[in-house]
Amino acid sequence: MIERLLLKNHLSFEACELEFQNGLIVFTGPSGAGKSVLMQGMLSVFGYGEAQADVIEATITQKLGLEAFGFEEESPNVFKFLKAKSARYFINAQSVSKKALSDISRTFLSSLGVKDSSEFDTKRLIELLDGVCASHEATHLQNVAHFQTLFQEYVTLKNELESVEAEEKKIEDLKEFARFEIAKIDEVSPKVGEDEELLSFKKSLSKKEKIEQAMQKASEIFALESSVYEALHLMEADAAFFDACINELRLIFEKQSDTLEALEEIDVENLLDRIEKISQLKKRYGSIEGALEHRTKRQEELARYENIAFEKSRLEKALAKYESDVTALAQVLSQKRRLHVSALQEHLNAYLSQLYMPPLSVNMQEGTLSEYGCDVVQIALGKVDLKKISSGEYNRLRLAFLAVQNTFLLSGGGVLILDEIDANLSGKESMSVANVLKQLCTRYQIFAISHQPQLSSRADQHFLVAKQGSTSSVRELQGEERMEELARMVSGEHVTDEAKQFAKTLLESAKS
Incomplete structure (x- = not known):
């Protein structure tokens, strides 16, 4: 249960700290005093809606199984919201995302707002019916979980087959395009490092004539070689340094001559054309390596396109097997649900009778295969359209569903938060709501906003919300x-x- 709630600077509430008991806890006060604001502050620390306060803190005395979500269990467990530069949520001083927080909170807290009608969705009705089935047959929920896993695998295979079939329709275009790209790369057949080598040749060609002219002039030094040796000999100087230099120079000139001779054999037009082609490949694929990797990828795709008929056949066989298994298990689930749909109807009508409401019928029909099986579950309140019943009737119908949901889907106990569940009711009807809530609060801590004295008189704790100017306050009444x-x-x-x-x-x- 929620043992304590602390709010600081939450809209019209400057600060309040409340301590709660178990059972039914009611908040009353004039319209506009801040009851819904206070309730929303409580909900927001558990990830429901946007938090508007600077600080919200709530302590929970029950064990919540937090280890399954990666958090340490403490006694009590502390949920906290802080707004400084950014909004942050914590569980037992460990930071938690809002989504993870709301996932954890749904395991122990249910909320029924004024405009909430989601409990009549087929999805929720099937979940509720499965809860009733599980109360009679322990393995039912395991079968439901197995079916949902199997169905997800079936959907994955179905999507893969649809993708292959879509590819098959345009396979010739895809194959032609893959071949075209491979041929364009093969036409050039680039080699890693070739671009740098070609640019080096181009650079040498651009300087070829100047190098030849310079070498021709510089070669005159070799005609003067003997004169240099003679001068050094007369000066009794060591000629070794000159000998080394002239030999090194001769080697350089010979190597350059070989290079120039090789350049004579190069077709300049072909060289420039190849540089251009490799440049285009690099522009498209980023590098020669990138072009070669793309070629490999296209070859792999082409091989897959060639084998797509085999892949399609494999997927069709696998899908047929999954569809058979999924359909068979969906029928098993459907049979169990049909056995116990009357029990769900009886439980709902038992509460509706207490709430002075006419009985409803729960109907099952065969529908499209989905993650919940092949069943569609609907409710009917006689010939009355649910959208046209009064808000008082609607709230009592919702309360009946909430009571059954918490009997079969939240049997471990928890917290219920209700916003004006007894609105627009007569005294007798309001008292019936109070009596149902008193039955529920033997296992659940219930927070309710009320404008009716009948429900408020049954509260285990009664808080008054008041407003002075623009500031709201709350205190317990005795x-x-x-x-x-x-x-x-x-x-x-x-x-x-x-x-x-x-x-x-x-x-x-x-x-x-």
């Missing part, structure tokens, strides 16, 4: 104060003696 608040709810701002007596009667009745 004894005489609580009777005064119930009387205000009966007669308005001007509390009458009759209203006080009625409030007193309600409180005494709640104790008996």
